[in-house]
Amino acid sequence: MEKRVYNYGAGPSTLPLEVLEKAQRDLLAYPGCGHSVMEMSHRTKAYMEIHNRAKNAIKRLMNVPDGYEVLLLQGGASGQFSMVPMNLARRGDKVDYANTGYFAKLAIKEAKRWADPEFICTSEDKNFTYIPKITPDMLRPDTKYLHITGNKTIEGTAYHTLPDCGDVPLVADWSSSIMGQQIDVAKHALIYAGAQKNMGIAGLTVVIVKKDAVIDPADPMVPDIMNYNVQIAQDSLHHTPSGWAVYMAALMCEWIEAQGGVAAMEALNRKKSGMVYDVIDKSDLYINDIPKEDRSLVNVTAKLPSQELTDRFAKEAEAEGMINVKGHRSVGGLRISLYNGAPLENAEKIADFMQRFEKNL
């Protein structure tokens, strides 16, 4: 086999080798079925078994309470930017958002097409390097929900305590740290996440929704595929699901369970990112201004003094088999993503490289 690289991409990103090997082994024939998961009709018992394996593993791992439904959809978090307002608010209703950067701005942009959204707080004054505090009095009267971005893939920040929004339903985009840090589903009305960072591959979007938070019936303008009620009623099989991605989520979630569940993942992610933050904090070269309590456990960002040094860092890292270390095109710098699928070795490797890079300057 070709030597595998160390992949620090922000998603899609590294999957555990065991998970990939299992997928490879059964690719031609899912055990007992004589055909590939990719060839499987979604109206068969065999597919329903996979569908339920994924759903049930998510329920167990996230302690999903009664009254919530787990949906396995397409369209990514970007699709949810529209679905959330369309299903939790009526046209023109007030909905509140926390401005923590790039993806919060994308989310509110889509909400504006349907509702009356407003940023009720922002960390833009410090270039999104912290998590702005929220108290119930900051929310607008009659707002239908508060939307937060749980972990900021681009900026490298994360909520480690949920905001206090009183009785207002909390909606959170946990795309980049779902199952990578412990969160209390019961405190949310809705959670959504693309699967491609911590719990599977691109093409699957997981939504965990409190059923009675959804407006029923939906506004007649809401397309069936964007209607949570339709998806709940049809168990996410309103149309042909992204079967292979659902299968990969089942494998990945079962792997997470075998490692000890989300608590074990959080501990490992804390250790991995901790190694890299340690290098940064002890360094005179790398800069990360985020207060420790607001730092992401899975996306470590750092600035270097110049674009030239950033380019050189990336080039030299790649020469040692470490890829995708550059920050998002909107912010530059470095970004080291260490999701659930990345072993400790990935953190050790980059931490060591960072130290050597600084020494050799």
Next chain:
Amino acid sequence: MEKRVYNYGAGPSTLPLEVLEKAQRDLLAYPGCGHSVMEMSHRTKAYMEIHNRAKNAIKRLMNVPDGYEVLLLQGGASGQFSMVPMNLARRGDKVDYANTGYFAKLAIKEAKRWADPEFICTSEDKNFTYIPKITPDMLRPDTKYLHITGNKTIEGTAYHTLPDCGDVPLVADWSSSIMGQQIDVAKHALIYAGAQKNMGIAGLTVVIVKKDAVIDPADPMVPDIMNYNVQIAQDSLHHTPSGWAVYMAALMCEWIEAQGGVAAMEALNRKKSGMVYDVIDKSDLYINDIPKEDRSLVNVTAKLPSQELTDRFAKEAEAEGMINVKGHRSVGGLRISLYNGAPLENAEKIADFMQRFEKNL
């Protein structure tokens, strides 16, 4: 390896063994990259190569003319039921549909949320067993497009000549026979198709759109992910694509090219379905009322005199390793799907079984 079954499912369905084996071989590391396609950031050169392999193969195979764009999206044909009216019509505009059955009804249901759609013809009088003729005078004045369902997966009918709609843009859902029969893209304003039947796996939706047919700018209510202009401008990378499904489409399209392209596929599909239609037409047991000129090349439907016999047929077929032979839940009976990925052997096998089943009654 576990013995592979003969899979007659209506989609997802059989893929060529060579395609699956190639995917399996490179699953842990895409050649030269040291990581799986499933782990690949969509912002890398490696992924762009796969993205362009898929796009370019589609362009070559379908002879996509200048002025058209090939989009690689999520959400299935069901998503396109909404995207088409949202992007080709303004709210309340007239849009015309041909009623050829189940999926045409789903398509018009979604169009109603946005525009003023109407069925301008129907074959419901004969239970959708034929393709209703269309002449330009049947279209409503000022209609923005005519929508047809090219191949009817459930009913087993197909257009073999495009309707004459004069100057009105033609939109077609070719989900179940894209690349399985030759069609003239230049006669369409827009073609859409789920990839999971003839050209790949579920999770990828292909749209081939004439750029100047799209309303630009779109209505402000159209979500970015449903906005063709946004997807065109961002080369279908507005958000994380379903990378593995795009990769499988690249492999499948390149395989089709190696077989001789769409013309070769059509000839093979004609031969395969012809074998099964022959059995039906010579039989006293199986019934297919569709005029020969309207029959699908990829979905052969047949009725048996009773549900009991249908169940027995399916059970005995499965005992011989032939699965998914039952018709869609909405119509019952049998359905034998023989898409591009199904070798001639699949047709021979079921044709032989059907004859034996009848003889042994």
